[in-house]
Amino acid sequence: MTLRITDGHQGKAEAPIVRSQAFQLTAKEDRAAPNVFTGTFPVNVVPSLVLFYSGATRSFVYLALSKRFDDASEELNYPLEVEIFDDHPVRVSMVHRGCILELFLDRYSIDLVLIPLRESKVIVGMDWLILNGVMIDCEHQLV
Numbered sequence: 001m002t003l004r005i006t007d008g009h010q011g012k013a014e015a016p017i018v019r020s021q022a023f024q025l026t027a028k029e030d031r032a033a034p035n036v037f038t039g040t041f042p043v044n045v046v047p048s049l050v051l052f053y054s055g056a057t058r059s060f061v062y063l064a065l066s067k068r069f070d071d072a073s074e075e076l077n078y079p080l081e082v083e084i085f086d087d088h089p090v091r092v093s094m095v096h097r098g099c100i101l102e103l104f105l106d107r108y109s110i111d112l113v114l115i116p117l118r119e120s121k122v123i124v125g126m127d128w129l130i131l132n133g134v135m136i137d138c139e140h141q142l143v
Helices: 028-034 127-131
Strands: 001-008 022-023 038-041 048-051 059-062 074-084 089-103 106-115 121-124
Touching: 074 106, 106 127
Parallel strands: 048 121, 059 106
Antiparallel strands: 001 022, 001 074, 038 048, 038 089, 059 121, 074 089, 089 106
16 A cells, blocks of 8 residues: 655645655565564554654554554644545544654654554654654664
8 A cells, every 4th residue: 555645734725735755555565665664562552563664754553553552642733644545635633642662672752643544553754763863774674
């Protein structure tokens, strides 16, 4: 499945496109993509398939997985448009703020935007990677 993420500005009839980035999310493509690293890590103590993807501008959680989180989601400051190429574009406006991503012995706070898909995945994007000074070494499968 291919998604395109576009930042929009709330309150405008035609939200201008600030950023746009497409990425592949099938399991086969995840393993083959040169800028994606995957692993299973706890997110809010729920074991989750996590994709570290430098091509995503934001970090996301699939709706099915987010339902297992104890904390409530809240409104984003402005909606994001998520275009699913096999379907129609959808606007998302909910986020789980302050989720806990556990990487080995360390715990990190991460805000996860909800996207309406049924799989149980988390996509860690550039917002979190930059904030935490994280580097992805895809050749050696290291974060």
